[in-house]
Amino acid sequence: MSDGPTIRGSVPVEPPLPPGRLVDDFVPSLILEGEHSLCPGCGEPVAMRSVVETVEELELTQRAIAVFGIGCYTAFSGNLDVESLQALHGRAPSLATGVKRTRPGTVVFTVQGDGDMVNEGLAEVLHAAARAERITCVLLNNGVFGETGGHMTATTVLGQRTKNTLEGRDADRHGFPILIADLVARLDGVAFVARGSVSSAGDVARSRRMLRRAFELQVAGAGFTFVELLTMCPTGWFVDTAEAPGYLRDKLAEVHRIGVLKDTGATTSAARSGGGVAT
Amino acid sequence: MTRRLMEGAEAIARAMVAAGCRFFAGYPMTPFTEVLEHMARLLPEVGGTCMNAESELEAVGMAWGAAATGTRAATGSVGQGLSLMQESLSEICHARLPLVVLNMARGQGDYHQATRGGGHGDYRHVVLAPADVPEAVQLAHRAFWLADVWRNPVLLVGDYYLAHVQEAVDEGVADLPPVPDKPWALDGSTGGSGSARMISPLGLAKRGDPSFVEYGRHLETIGDRLAAMEAGVEPLAESIGTDDAELVVVAYGTPGRYLRYVVEELRGEGLPVGLVRPITLWPFPSAAVAAAAEVARAVAVYELNTGQMHDDVRLAVLGRRPVSFIGGLSFDNSGFGIAPELDVERLSARIRRALDETARTAAPA
Numbered sequence A: 001m002s003d004g005p006t007i008r009g010s011v012p013v014e015p016p017l018p019p020g021r022l023v024d025d026f027v028p029s030l031i032l033e034g035e036h037s038l039c040p041g042c043g044e045p046v047a048m049r050s051v052v053e054t055v056e057e058l059e060l061t062q063r064a065i066a067v068f069g070i071g072c073y074t075a076f077s078g079n080l081d082v083e084s085l086q087a088l089h090g091r092a093p094s095l096a097t098g099v100k101r102t103r104p105g106t107v108v109f110t111v112q113g114d115g116d117m118v119n120e121g122l123a124e125v126l127h128a129a130a131r132a133e134r135i136t137c138v139l140l141n142n143g144v145f146g147e148t149g150g151h152m153t154a155t156t157v158l159g160q161r162t163k164n165t166l167e168g169r170d171a172d173r174h175g176f177p178i179l180i181a182d183l184v185a186r187l188d189g190v191a192f193v194a195r196g197s198v199s200s201a202g203d204v205a206r207s208r209r210m211l212r213r214a215f216e217l218q219v220a221g222a223g224f225t226f227v228e229l230l231t232m233c234p235t236g237w238f239v240d241t242a243e244a245p246g247y248l249r250d251k252l253a254e255v256h257r258i259g260v261l262k263d264t265g266a267t268t269s270a271a272r273s274g275g276g277v278a279t
Numbered sequence B: 001m002t003r004r005l006m007e008g009a010e011a012i013a014r015a016m017v018a019a020g021c022r023f024f025a026g027y028p029m030t031p032f033t034e035v036l037e038h039m040a041r042l043l044p045e046v047g048g049t050c051m052n053a054e055s056e057l058e059a060v061g062m063a064w065g066a067a068a069t070g071t072r073a074a075t076g077s078v079g080q081g082l083s084l085m086q087e088s089l090s091e092i093c094h095a096r097l098p099l100v101v102l103n104m105a106r107g108q109g110d111y112h113q114a115t116r117g118g119g120h121g122d123y124r125h126v127v128l129a130p131a132d133v134p135e136a137v138q139l140a141h142r143a144f145w146l147a148d149v150w151r152n153p154v155l156l157v158g159d160y161y162l163a164h165v166q167e168a169v170d171e172g173v174a175d176l177p178p179v180p181d182k183p184w185a186l187d188g189s190t191g192g193s194g195s196a197r198m199i200s201p202l203g204l205a206k207r208g209d210p211s212f213v214e215y216g217r218h219l220e221t222i223g224d225r226l227a228a229m230e231a232g233v234e235p236l237a238e239s240i241g242t243d244d245a246e247l248v249v250v251a252y253g254t255p256g257r258y259l260r261y262v263v264e265e266l267r268g269e270g271l272p273v274g275l276v277r278p279i280t281l282w283p284f285p286s287a288a289v290a291a292a293a294e295v296a297r298a299v300a301v302y303e304l305n306t307g308q309m310h311d312d313v314r315l316a317v318l319g320r321r322p323v324s325f326i327g328g329l330s331f332d333n334s335g336f337g338i339a340p341e342l343d344v345e346r347l348s349a350r351i352r353r354a355l356d357e358t359a360r361t362a363a364p365a
Ligand SMILES: Cc1ncc(C[n+]2csc(CCOP(=O)(O)OP(=O)(O)O)c2C)c(N)n1
Pocket: A044, A069, A070, A071, A072, A073, A089, A112, A113, A114, A115, A116, A117, A140, A142, A144, A145, A146, A147, A148, A153
């Protein structure tokens, strides 16, 4: 057989593209092993990567302490090359408070899922925000308990099918979603609140600007900073991997709107560039 | 150092600060509140932090975070608040963090909670139970020392009496050996080194670190550490008259203090009674109890609950002597579980009855 294009009928067929890249062909900075146990198409690895790359860009690597909640992202608590402290489900903000209060020179961030933060630990994040703790709380919001197999959380949007809302979340039976970033933004003591997404390269770039701003404000001692990132969970949503980014944009982001909700120190154009309301 | 008249809650708070405690978090509940108030005043004076947590769940979380940075940290509550903290306390043990936890209890209904724990998995805490304020001061220092030596939570169990009684206290403390360094303490500095520090109940090293082990292996290591701790922590007890007592009473904490008085009175009358007062509830001073039981004909347990330490005494005696229960709940309108049981006349009547019983059952047929 020749190596050139093959002819099937009269239509020339190009040889297939090189095979897709495996996760561990390329290991992002500050991630110890590229291989991880999260599902293909999961939004959490790219969100984690965005967080640690922001830490590195701001030259905070040797000051940073990460506090992890319990969810699929917990796999990264032992796989980041920044110091980390593993909390219980829901409890990361209080541990982060103890860390920051005893080591004020460090840069402390939490990583929690929607189940962890908005279900199990809602009191923690609200009180940490109202206390103006100089920490950055990062929420990876996929609208489900991914880890347990796709169950409804407090952020699940109306109509969303989960394992325990098989007909879709119905307000009468299951109540309404909590828009946590909006809630946090209302509290005094909060310096910065933004909601981003990782459903496209553009969204990731914008989310990184939000993260950057949050960390900068933490370093400046401005107050509590909060970045919510909408992440794909094709497994928990029961949609094809390739459809998950579209599902995120059409369903989750329609309710949990992307944009900067609060920036108390927003004077520079750099600060603004993370902002704007989603279309 | 000179002796000063001081209320228990203040003495405990001052001892904790003198022991180097620089972080405290709590949620009010009497008689723990009294300690919290003193810590809120004392800690800022020495550059420390006292947090008014929104709940006991958060209090223990904050103390956990502070402990992870190598800071001497403490929290506490009363039994109910301690119930809320159990999930964290077992995980803190698995994460091998030193922490001091107060249970300024009501009555003694939390003996099982303290010594067995209501949390998940295999875990243990050292439990110290002072009977008076001077002993509480010594044990507060010892609690921080033990926590650092074993990298494990240590519980200090008090009660309403201990918090409120005023006693002359010598704040000078018996020397304790130096504690190990804390190379594991988080300060951010190892980021980017290829093996950044990690403190997790799931394991204590990152993937790729030479000391990384899988979760199951980590839990086995914790099990080994707990066995070493059980063998290595010196069990403490006070014994009175156990060389010749026919009836040995076992009691701890404030009731232990009352029983000490009653047993000495009865011995003054020539009655063959003795006392073992456990000071460490875990590890339980089984050897001291067993040795006293060996000499005696019977053992009687007094505690302000319906019979919890009774289990440990029976385990120590291992069926060699009868072990009766002569304690009980003590409720009055205060709700603090202190009266009317703690009454010298009542206590001595119970011991006399138990002694009569011993004589009758042991008499030849
Ligand atoms: C106290 C407690 N309750 C329940 C669980 C079980 N659990 C583990 S992860 C999880 C949900 C995680 O959801 P989320 O935080 O949204 O993270 P995701 O997996 O979606 O990334 C639950 C309920 C637990 N670990 N601890």
